[in-house]
Amino acid sequence: MQRAVGSLPLGPALRARLAAAGFQTAQELLDTGPCGLSREIGISKEEALEALQVVRQECSGDAAKTAGGAGTTRKCTALELLEEEQAQGFIITFCSALDNILGGGVQLTKITEVCGAPGVGKTQLCMQLAVDVQIPECFGGVCGEAVFIDTEGSFMVDRAADIAAACVQHCRLIAEAHQEEDHQKALETFSLESILSHIYYFRCRDYIELLAQVYLLPDFLSEHSKVRLVVIDGIAFPFRHDFEDLSLRTRLLNGLAQQLIIIANDHKSAVVLTNQMTTRIGQSQSTLVPALGESWGHAATVRLIFHWDKSQRLATLYKSPSQKESTIPYTITPHGFRDVQPPAVTQNTESTEMNPRKRPRREEEK
Amino acid sequence: MAAKKLRRAKLPQELCERLSRYQITTCQDFLCLSLLELMKVTGQSYRNVQKLLCQVSLACAPKMQTAYEMKVRRSVNPSSAFLSTTLHSLDEVLHGGVPCGSLTEITSPPGCGKTQFCILMSVLATLPVSMGGLDGAVVYIDTESAFSAERLVEIAGNRFPAYFDSDEKLFCMTRSIHLYRELTCDSVLKRIKSLEEEIISKKVKLIIIDSVASVVRKEFDTQLQGNLAERSNFLARGASLLKYLAEEFSIPATIPLLLPLEQLSCGRSELIWKFESEVLSEALGFTVEVIKERNCTPCPL
Numbered sequence: 001m002q003r004a005v006g007s008l009p010l011g012p013a014l015r016a017r018l019a020a021a022g023f024q025t026a027q028e029l030l031d032t033g034p035c036g037l038s039r040e041i042g043i044s045k046e047e048a049l050e051a052l053q054v055v056r057q058e059c060s061g062d063a064a065k066t067a068g069g070a071g072t073t074r075k076c077t078a079l080e081l082l083e084e085e086q087a088q089g090f091i092i093t094f095c096s097a098l099d100n101i102l103g104g105g106v107q108l109t110k111i112t113e114v115c116g117a118p119g120v121g122k123t124q125l126c127m128q129l130a131v132d133v134q135i136p137e138c139f140g141g142v143c144g145e146a147v148f149i150d151t152e153g154s155f156m157v158d159r160a161a162d163i164a165a166a167c168v169q170h171c172r173l174i175a176e177a178h179q180e181e182d183h184q185k186a187l188e189t190f191s192l193e194s195i196l197s198h199i200y201y202f203r204c205r206d207y208i209e210l211l212a213q214v215y216l217l218p219d220f221l222s223e224h225s226k227v228r229l230v231v232i233d234g235i236a237f238p239f240r241h242d243f244e245d246l247s248l249r250t251r252l253l254n255g256l257a258q259q260l261i262i263i264a265n266d267h268k269s270a271v272v273l274t275n276q277m278t279t280r281i282g283q284s285q286s287t288l289v290p291a292l293g294e295s296w297g298h299a300a301t302v303r304l305i306f307h308w309d310k311s312q313r314l315a316t317l318y319k320s321p322s323q324k325e326s327t328i329p330y331t332i333t334p335h336g337f338r339d340v341q342p343p344a345v346t347q348n349t350e351s352t353e354m355n356p357r358k359r360p361r362r363e364e365e366k
Numbered sequence: 367m368a369a370k371k372l373r374r375a376k377l378p379q380e381l382c383e384r385l386s387r388y389q390i391t392t393c394q395d396f397l398c399l400s401l402l403e404l405m406k407v408t409g410q411s412y413r414n415v416q417k418l419l420c421q422v423s424l425a426c427a428p429k430m431q432t433a434y435e436m437k438v439r440r441s442v443n444p445s446s447a448f449l450s451t452t453l454h455s456l457d458e459v460l461h462g463g464v465p466c467g468s469l470t471e472i473t474s475p476p477g478c479g480k481t482q483f484c485i486l487m488s489v490l491a492t493l494p495v496s497m498g499g500l501d502g503a504v505v506y507i508d509t510e511s512a513f514s515a516e517r518l519v520e521i522a523g524n525r526f527p528a529y530f531d532s533d534e535k536l537f538c539m540t541r542s543i544h545l546y547r548e549l550t551c552d553s554v555l556k557r558i559k560s561l562e563e564e565i566i567s568k569k570v571k572l573i574i575i576d577s578v579a580s581v582v583r584k585e586f587d588t589q590l591q592g593n594l595a596e597r598s599n600f601l602a603r604g605a606s607l608l609k610y611l612a613e614e615f616s617i618p619a620t621i622p623l624l625l626p627l628e629q630l631s632c633g634r635s636e637l638i639w640k641f642e643s644e645v646l647s648e649a650l651g652f653t654v655e656v657i658k659e660r661n662c663t664p665c666p667l
């Protein structure tokens with residue numbers, strides 16, 4: 001109740017008038033009442049009432065915070081977080097090597113970024129995840145829906161249909177092997193049509209449409225509460241050309257990252273972004289690094305880099321708070337994103353060649 | 367979409383006038399500001415500004431469709447999904463042919479047959495749907511003056527002798543291929559921008575640009591500083607314009623890229639080729655690579 005008037009979320013003109021009239025704390029405003037306020041400051045009674053409602057809402061929110069209430073505050077102990085994390089599901093990728101290095105799959109409530117050169121399989125992984133998020137719980141999935149925001153136009157419906165059909169077939173085989181009732185019941189609703197109807201597709205042609213869509217995303221997710229995955233395929237494409245003002249670009253990207261983090265946490269969904277690679281020209285050599293600059297590197301919690309090694313596709317876990325850096329091979333089959341068959345020996349390559357600026361991890365002696 | 371005026375986003379009139387005093391007239395200007403800046407220019411409270419933001423976003427945001435609706439729409443009209451190249455093995459690898467609604471890139475060293483392939487595709491696009499064509503006009507943007515009308519007639523006559531049996535049919539076909547000679551990057555970009563109206567008025571069903579790399583190489587000397595950024599800017603803008611056209615009108619667009627093998631041996635140029643290719647490749651759906659040994663090897667991305 002002792003909150004300063006200048007910190008309330010009122011319009012700037014109103015705040016200036018309140019300061020000029022000598023109001024200092026929110027309590028003074030509430031005591032004055034709408035008629036008194038309108039007389040003293042010279043605003044209409046309706047505006048005064050609106051301002052007081054805002055003040056009341058802010059102050060009740062404050063009181064709840066000081067009393068240690070739950071709800072809007074995100075205060076909890078590490079033990080509660082641990083239990084939450086362990087109960088949380090992962091979105092599997094159907095490539096067991098990739099799931100292993102990620103610690104089980106793509107994690108919910110975190111932002112995962114996938115970078116890679118063109119043609120290496122980023123969109124394939126996104127389509128695979130959009131199908132895998134819908135796997136029913138009895139088969140080990142999270143039983144959610146997917147939002148697919150496409151900025152490059154690389155989403156091919158026929159390919160998504162192929163991947164979905166292969167996934168349904170896989171689940172059918174599991175159900176036949178185990179012969180349990182809930183498996184059969186889940187299979188009834190898990191079909192090609194239902195999978196495709198629960199992928200919500202948005203085609204954003206430029207960065208303004210992308211910004212607008214991300215502003216509207218929280219409302220959309222509140223309406224479709226079963227969504228557990230938001231894919232933005234090609235976060236770099238609309239921001240890479242036509243931007244003379246780089247500081248504006250950094251600001252917009254940071255704002256975007258903040259909103260996505262809030263969306264991931266509030267709606268318990270995973271956010272997957274794909275990024276392009278750009279050439280950084282050094283003195284004597286050039287290296288491929290993820291696009292959009294250094295500051296964007298902080299936005300994602302988990303970073304995967306896909307690259308080629310002659311004709312083998314490799315995935316490297318470049319940044320993760322809980323898993324070790326490692327590289328695994330994967331392949332793209334007509335059924336989607338899969339392991340290499342027969343499974344090759346997974347190499348834990350030295351991370352120095354991927355990221356020369358990170359200190360190389362040394363194996364601890366047991 | 368970005369240039370949509372705020373008036374049309376159904377914002378109240380006084381608010382639009384107030385914002386125009388700060389030079390904020392389009393949705394793009396509005397959405398690029400932070401919340402605090404918006405509070406300052408609109409003079410409204412935090413809650414109201416958030417509501418305004420939602421309103422403007424609704425005016426700009428794309429429409430939602432489910433993947434199922436997209437699939438149903440495609441299956442209703444299956445013949446319009448691909449343009450078959452009539453080369454059976456190539457069609458098999460591409461799963462039907464050159465896809466409509468996305469960009470296809472054809473790269474090769476000089477002399478492998480890119481321009482010949484483009485001429486063949488132009489003929490195919492003018493054929494009626496019953497013969498596997500698109501029954502429409504073709505826009506051919508030629509930057510190397512390599513297009514030969516005589517060769518076009520020769521290919522048409524020898525490939526489909528039964529169909530092109532009369533002069534009348536040949537004239538009809540050649541009349542529907544619109545050739546534009548553009549020799550600078552600027553004029554190529556201008557031409558692509560003007561294509562939207564031409565596509566509607568002339569019922570164009572195929573866009574060919576032969577070739578993008580030659581204009582870019584002529585104008586941008588990458589030894590000079592700053593040219594790399596400008597060049598990638600031009601390429602990216604052209605690519606996104608073409609993609610928009612391809613998707614909007616559901617037509618294929620092919621762009622043969624010249625890839626001189628001799629230059630690859632020199633270290634710096636190799637880097638340049640990768641850079642250019644990577645900007646364009648992000649925009650593309652398919653890349654067909656023709657190798658110097660005169661074997662056609664498609665590598666779909």
